[in-house]
Amino acid sequence: MIKLQLSGVSKSYGGxxxxxxxDMEVKEGEFxxxxxxxxxxxxTLLKMIAGITDVTQGRILIGGSDVTHVPARHRDLAMVFQNYALVGHMSVFENVAFPLKVRRLPSAEIRRKVTAALATVRLEQFAGRKPAELSGGQQQRVAIARALVYDPSLVLMDEPLGALDKRLRDQLQEEISxxxxxxxxxxxxxxxxxQEAMSLSDRIVLMNHGRIEQVAAPEELYRRPDTEFAAEFLGDSNFLSGKAAGTGQSQSICLSSGEDVRAPQECVLSSGAAVKVMVRPEKIVLRPLGTCASEDLNIVPATVVERVFLGGMTRLILELADGTPVRAVSSDDMTVAEIASGTRINMGWHPKDAIIFKSAS
Ligand SMILES: Nc1ncnc2c1ncn2[C@@H]1O[C@H](COP(=O)(O)OP(=O)(O)OP(=O)(O)O)[C@@H](O)[C@H]1O
Ligand SMILES: [Mg+2]
Structure with a gap:
């Protein structure tokens, strides 16, 4: 069932x-x-869903009802902000109870629901404290409890972990999940x-310059980015420039560094088209000099320019003949001497692991 539906929703300020x-759809129970x-x-998009900001055009449906012009407090949703937005002179209990008081629930029910909400975020013992007597992570958990206490059918969160340090962020991410x-x-x-988006989400809506770039499950977005922006924004990526050559089944690409490489099988390019070959660092394979290219392995000579030992793996920066930098992660079967800085090496990738983008230039 579709919980939230946006149709042609846009926003302008002063023209x-x-x-x-x-356009966007969120299914019931989806993250x-x-x-x-x-x-x-x-x-901007989140505030329009919340009803805090008016839409300039378009319609918003929640649970099938058109709420485009329904005020925020009647939309049956809760919002959690980055800055917690707790009321300083109220205790933790009173802060969480506030939305229930506004809804005029009987006090016994308020007590029961607040206690349950505080237990959900593991803050029962802090009910009597003021927000200022809590850590940032605890304050944000109070804000989450306050959002969940009246069982809203939709919860909106705007960078709720943005103000917290890395360790707390990881912990709260797990709790939110x-x-x-x-x-x-x-x-x-x-x-x-x-990283936060990938670990939490069923689907990611990738936005750029006020429009949706791509909507996909995290893995799909990482493996199959539709655009260079998507490839670059999510994870590390290498881009090698070249020109398409060959036709039909045997598509190849002549790289700016001089080598011919195979394009992925499904790739259809017009001969001479300027392209960028995108390969993730973990998909770059390293081979000793002298290794030849084959049907399913592209090989390009490179020089190791930087090598960072990170314990479980070694991160490398390679350079192609035309100076293009390539990030790679060392494979276990290469010895330290084979990947020392300054060493000439063969790098490559399986054609299926590359994504080809037509470039404007
Ligand atoms: N009240 C406003 N008046 C005019 N322009 C605004 C207003 N609010 C937001 N904008 C503009 O709308 C654009 C989108 O802003 P928005 O706050 O939605 O970005 P964001 O993706 O949430 O960014 P961030 O990650 O920095 O929070 C920005 O260019 C911003 O300057
Ligand atoms: Mg923002």
């Missing part, structure tokens, strides 16, 4: 469009993340942190 007409660089329109699974709530989450 300047900051969000292009956007969807709006991911994108600063200024890409994530908060567990809460989502346990309560079966529908979540629309905003972050510019790709």
């Amino acid at each position: 300047l469009e900051v969000l292009s007409p956007t 969807v993340t709006l991911l994108g660089p600063s200024g890409s329109g994530k908060t 567990q809460l989502h699974r346990k309560l079966g709530i529908t979540v629309v989450y905003v972050t510019h942190d790709q």
